[in-house]
Amino acid sequence: MGHALVLNASYEPLHIVTWQRAIQLLFQGKVEVIEEYDREIRTVRLSIKMPAVLRLLTYIPATKRKHIIRFSRANIFARDKHICQYCGSQPSKSQLTLDHVTPIVQGGRKCWENIVTACKPCNQKKGGKTPAQAGMHLRGKPGRPNWLPTSILQVEIKQSPERWQIYFRTDLDPDSSSS
Numbered sequence: 001m002g003h004a005l006v007l008n009a010s011y012e013p014l015h016i017v018t019w020q021r022a023i024q025l026l027f028q029g030k031v032e033v034i035e036e037y038d039r040e041i042r043t044v045r046l047s048i049k050m051p052a053v054l055r056l057l058t059y060i061p062a063t064k065r066k067h068i069i070r071f072s073r074a075n076i077f078a079r080d081k082h083i084c085q086y087c088g089s090q091p092s093k094s095q096l097t098l099d100h101v102t103p104i105v106q107g108g109r110k111c112w113e114n115i116v117t118a119c120k121p122c123n124q125k126k127g128g129k130t131p132a133q134a135g136m137h138l139r140g141k142p143g144r145p146n147w148l149p150t151s152i153l154q155v156e157i158k159q160s161p162e163r164w165q166i167y168f169r170t171d172l173d174p175d176s177s178s179s
Helices: 019-027 062-067 073-079 120-126 162-168
Strands: 003-007 013-018 031-042 047-056 096-100 115-119
Touching: 003 019, 003 162, 013 019, 019 031, 019 047, 031 162, 047 162, 073 096, 073 115, 096 120, 115 120
Parallel strands: 003 047
Antiparallel strands: 003 013, 031 047, 096 115
C-alpha cells in the first residue's frame, strides 16, 4: 500500500511511484488524484488520504517517453540486470551497490559510462582503485542504454492493489456493451 499507480492524461498506465513521490507530484500540480487508499498521511498541519492512482495533467506522447533516459540508481540496476559487473553474482537488493569504475578521487565522473552495479564484497574489494589497480575485470563496458529500463510497467494484476485493477483491463465484457 506504499505505492501509487501513475496514469498518463489518457488514463494509460505509465509507472508506479512511492507514496512520497505521489505527494510530491500532487503538490507540484502535475497530477490529480483519481483513487485513494483508506490510510491517511498526517503532518502537523495537514491530513490527506494516501493516493492510490494518479493521472498526469499533461499528456506525455509515447515517442517522447522513449527518449527520456533518466540517470538513476534504479535504471543503472536495470541496465545491468541487477548483476554484479565484477563477479557476475545476482545478490539481493540490499547487497547491491553502485560503483564508480574510475573513482571520483582519480577524476571519475557520475555518468552512465563510469557507474556500474556491484555487490558489496566486490565494491569493498575494489575500494578507491580502478578495476586494473584492484586486479578486477568488468563483465562489459558500461554505457547509456538506448532504451528506457523503466518504460515497461511490470505488475502482476492479481497481486496489484484492487484500486489499480480497472486501469489494467485489456478486455471488455461484450455483454455490458450491448444494450
